[in-house]
Amino acid sequence: MTAALLGVLGYFGFGIICFLIPRARFLSALALVCGTISFAIWAPGFPRGHLGLGDWAIPWEGDALAAAFWGLSLFLHAVLLLEEVGKPRHFYALLTLLFGTVLSLVLSRDLFNLYISLELTSLIAFLLVGLEGRAAQVWASLKYLILTSCGMILYLLGVGFIYARAGSLSLPALSAMPPDTAIRLGVGLLLAGAAAKGGVFLYAQWLPTAHGYAPSSVSAVLSGLVVKMGIVAMARIAGAYGAGDVLVALGLITGFLGIYHAFWEKRIKVFLAYSTMSQLGYMLLGFGWGAWEGALAYAVAHGLFKPLLFLAAGRAEDEAGTHLIQRLAGKLMLSTRLGLGLGTVAIAGLPPLAGYAAKGLLFLNLPPWGKWALFALSVGTAASFSKLLPTIVRGRKGWKPTWGQFTLGLVVVGGGVALCIGKASLLAPSSLISGLGAIAAGYVVFHLLRKLPLRPPHWRLDESLLALFLAGCALLFWVLLH
Amino acid sequence: MAAQIGTVLGIGLVFLGFGALLLRRSLIWKLLGLNVASSGAIVFLVALSHRPGAVPPLSGYPEGTPSADPLPQALVLTAIVIHFATLALSLAYAISLTERFHTQETERIEAASEEEMER
């Protein structure tokens, strides 16, 4: 635990010093080295320790989820340092602090510590989204701020209910509580608040504009890592209390509604943001049904191919001068098209890449109707991503890859192959057929449905707030009546 | 009795704030509503730390007097700072947007910023 704490504090310290000293990128790299050494020391996990004395100390515990997210964060930090050269000092400082907070959040087992860590990650996210100062970005950041603040007010009310009834804030104490009305209501409020931070559909309608309008490397980190922090909080709380069915319901809602909106979205980065919301459905289903290994594998895999897609989409927007998908065809360089293509087939589930391997792991531990739901989601994902095919297939020649995209692509391919070799059942003919079948079915569904005159609703601030409160009310009713 | 009134007041303030956030059209009113709602959550937490006949949690009192719960007060210290920081940032964004669009109606700001992004 000492090593982990020193790693996190080292990240914070280097991040603050980045504001003062000119060589910010170098200091950020030093923070990464510090974090890697710390991770190497505590890597498989450490038993529960307490930060501080007394009854109210903060419990910290390192387990498989923490290790997976530490690995993902350190890797994404390295990728972004390779990709972004020559940005102003405060960009590197904010990035380092963001990664430090993520590292701290996944280790925590205390309700209020989760609250502060979630607030700190989203505060840095607001700053990063609004960094370039264009009006649409500032409005997206403000919408993000308002919606997540409402969610966190509900979270605080939940903390109050649970503390007054239970006398303790730690998650292990929560598992030992009898299901009183106050505790159930408190858990419902906590889950609603964490869902608003975590990008679940209806709770977090800030996500499409915030991730869609932010600069590409910022979107990459937000979609790849920060959004999952809310999901991690929900998984920990529901895991401690036993409210897995809530997570399953939320996973189904966000999965299918996300695909519905992604299917008809015309702007490339907003499309990728809706796709993030839908992919969170996979993770919530996994955590809800107790398939933690599969859900973790999918979280890490998504954290690898979504940043690749966002970075490639950023290059595509720069090269084509537009962000509408229809107008991108024929204008992109080969390296950008390769990045987009690799990300698309990975997310659609082509064997043996990372997406297929992670979905396969998730498949193994689900009940039968869960497998059908997952298959339907895969078909939907493949269908919505089929609209990128004209852009990937036609284009200019030109080869200018960046180091960041190259490393991400390498790990997407290599990680998937390694996982498939390690778990032999993933290479069985039935899995391969269902994976390829989902992609084919998705392509067919895309061509059948794309002429339909359906348009998803436009989510402005008032509608997003109403959706948050409506969905929160529904969640509370479910938790109380169960 | 004081604790019950305090908690009901706190929750009432939260929903008053949420009502202003949803029903008002101007951005500054919405941010004020958010502020009131945060304060409501804080009043709720502080009210939970009261016990019947309690004294403040300081060490000068004789042994055995019931003392108030120090933990919600500690949580509230942190929550106040976080809400103040978020409010300051949101007002800075509101100033930036108002300078750009000369209006505070959220619908017009939203439409104008979408339009600006298309160019």
Place this chain on the structure above:
Amino acid sequence: MKRALTIALLATLLGILLFGLTDLFPPAEVRPWAEMARAYGAGNGVASIVLGSRLYDTLLEVLVFALAMVGVRYTLKPLGKWREPVVPERGVVREMADVLLPVIIVFAVYLAASGHLGPGGGFPAGAIAGSGLLLLAMAKGIERLSRELHEGTLEPLEYGTITVLLVLGCLSILLNHRGSGLLVAFNLLIGIEVTIGAWVVLHYFASHRGEI
């Protein structure tokens, strides 16, 4: 129609929460905190939690505060200064500022230094010192005050304070170093940090006001 729907929704949520409230009283027993307070060298239960048992949360909170101030700075700086500088007050405000300002500063320092023994601590102290700076700005003129409080010195001071706080926090959590001296140090450092933050907010909002 939309108004009615919204009010109905909020009333339903309110009803659920009030229903949950009925189960909440009487609340759970207060855990004994006197031992822990003595171990940390504090006479105040809340200070022993904020700066002792849950010191890590306080460090994160200081980071939240500092980063929000960074955000305000970087959002409002591109807007440029307002074309009419704020006119300093005369008369009553000026005279009373001469009288009140020493009291305010001394009170803020007292609250910070004795925060581990009684109510108070770094955060209220910083807020009070910040409002003292507001009074000074109204009396002296904000342009003159901002010239005298050099931005170039304040920024490194703010970040340096946070770094020292992180190092001291590390000492306290990892090496189990405790005592009221450390608590006083924390309170004073947090007080300086919050004062500088409050000054940044005040300065940037007052001199970069946008147009309506």
